[in-house]
Amino acid sequence: FLWMSDCRLTLQGCTELAKKMPGLNVEIIRENECNDSLVEKLYAYRTVAGPRKDMPSFVTIL
Secondary structure (H helix, E strand, O other), rough: EEEEEEEEEEEHHHHHHHOOOEEEEEEOOOOOOOOOOOOEEEEEEEOOOOOOOOOOOEEEEO
């Protein structure tokens, strides 16, 4: 898995990662709604179960 926080990640970059690596679950975590183009935290991982369905409202799966 990959966990990144406090980095300058863009939503576009995270979306590209999800498109180029469809075997990864890519989750973006936004606890503050300050900037729509930047992502606060990124969590990417492989799983055989597919995307999870129990995420809180501030987590988006790409």
